[in-house]
Amino acid sequence: MLFAAGFGTRMRQLTRDKPKPMIEVAGRPLISHALELAQAIHPARIAANLHYKPAPLQALLEPENVCLSLEAPEILDTGGGLRQALPLLGNGPVFTMNTDAIWKGPNPLQLAQESWDPERMDALLVCVPLARAFGRTSGGDFTADAEGRISRGGDLVYGGVQILKTERLHQVEDKVFSLNVIWNQMAAADRLFALEYPGRWCDVGNPEGITLAEDLIAADDV
Structure with missing residues (x-):
């Protein structure tokens, strides 16, 4: 599941006429970087949720055989958006992936797949130490x-x-809700786990993050 429905308000004027996942980093839309990582693990199917200015995303994703979940009239947040898309994804655990970050190093989806233990885990989150998380402005x-x-x-x-x-x-009654609701339940049951990413990562949530991400992509070392 590729999350692509947000408004991208932190991008200011860059998202006035297009959705944030279509902003280019190193000559390619952000969502294309995410889609490449997703396709590399050969999942049974890939879906994306759309809301804000969906037309360019539809034009890009439909030829790639990505199933589309349009959220209308309201945006559903990560939890509500994922729940709406479940008929497209099938039964069982799913990968989810934000589309506003750049990864430098091994494919994080593959690492998660290799470390997934459904006997112990209800969710496995790929996390990055602050020292290797570029563009992060908070803790x-x-x-x-x-x-x-x-x-x-x-x-x-x-x-x-x-x-x-x-x-x-x-089990969530609200139509619009964050996956944080689910994570809190899992953490309380000792079923929420992290995998530490060995490479580097860049948040592309604001215009400054574009330059940071392009520098990270261009860097020779991991």
Whole structure:
């Protein structure tokens, strides 16, 4: 599931006439960088949610056989958006991926796939230490214990890639809700885990992040 429905308000004028995932980084739309990583693991299907100015995303994604979930009239946030798209994704755990970040190093989806343990985990979040998280203007999101279970606060930044069991989505009464609702339940049950990403990562949430991301892509080292 590629999250592509947001308004991109932090991008200011750059998203006046197009959605944030269509902003170019190193000559390619942001969502194309994410889609390349997703296609590399050969999933059974890929879906994306759309809301703000969806036409250019539709034109890009439909030829790539990406299933589209249009959120209208209101945007549904990450939890509501994923729940609406579940008929397109099928049963079982799903990958989700934000489309406003650049990864430098191994494919985070493949790493998550290799570390996924459904016996212990309800979600596995790929997280980046603050020291390797470029463009991050606030602190971290999580702390991991010796076994990888995570709690709120700390120096691990959620990079926007995870594997998630979806059963809990159907228990939320609200139509519009964040995946944080589900994460909190999983953490309380000791079922929320982190995988520390060994490479570098850049948030492209504002115009300054574009330059940082392009510098990261151009760098020779990991």
